[in-house]
Amino acid sequence: MRLLPALCIFTLGSLRLSAQTLPVPDSDDVKPTPKPAPTAAASKTTSTINALQASVDRLTLNNQALLDLLKKQQAVLEDIQFDRRLQSRQIQSVAQRLEESLAENGKLQTKIAALEATAAATPPPSAIAATPAGTTPKAAPLVEPPPAEPSTYLPPEPAPMPQGTPGWHRAFTLSGTESKTTDIFNVQGGTWRVVWHNLDKPGKAYVNTSALFINAFPRDDTIPQKVCSKLGPGGDSTILIGPGHYYLKIEASGGSWELAVEDFY
DSSP states (O other): OOHHHHHHHHHHHHHHHHHHHSOOOOTTTOOOOOOOOOOHHHHHHHHHHHHHHHHHHHHHHHHHHHHHHHHHHHHHHHHHHHHHHHHHHHHHHHHHHHHHHHHHHHHHHHHHHHHHHHHHHSOOOOSSOOOOTTOOOOOOOOOOOOOOOOSOOSOOOOOOOOTTOOOEEEEEEEEESSOEEOOOEEEOSSEEEEEEEEEEOSSGGGTTOOEEEEEEEETTOSOOEEEEEEESSEEEEEEEEOSEEEEEEEEEESEEEEEEEEEEO
């Protein structure tokens, strides 16, 4: 009985000594518990989400590009519609002028036919008038030749003004018998003018058979400033608004024309 308490005391002392001699693990030696690796299902779900997001981004970019293209096409269609409306107005204007020209030509043809009928009904005078015997034939009256046609119907070029004083400056002159489109020219002043003149072909059969139409177009526009619309001979000057770059479109038939462009600055 005495040996049992002594054995217990000896065993407790041994356990204490073992606890003191066991090494205590260092905090640096303690390794973190590794996280479990993602499963195959989770990786597949992430890849699917990324692919869907990339598809959505591409679709958004494609839709934006398509919208921009539609806007450009709409602008082009609006320009085409504007050009068609302008062409329709120009065609109507040309058709109206042609109708007026045809009406004038019809009147002229009627006049010509009446003159020809009158000339055919009138007997021609004898080449030599009979002269009674013993009388001296009278001398034929002198017939003055018709005046010569002037070299130009345009007014003379404006006289130069003193330095610093604004005035008219002639840019160029032009003449012809057919339709023509001029080169682009520059207008400096806020006002400019076209001095023009129209002339029939020589001969009674061509009286009032010529036509002249002039329009001034800005370089970057399709809406003109009207200069003249003339049937038959005559001339005038037309004041226009500047400055800018312009060209003249001349439509002529049945005669000759001439014009001068003058700039006020």
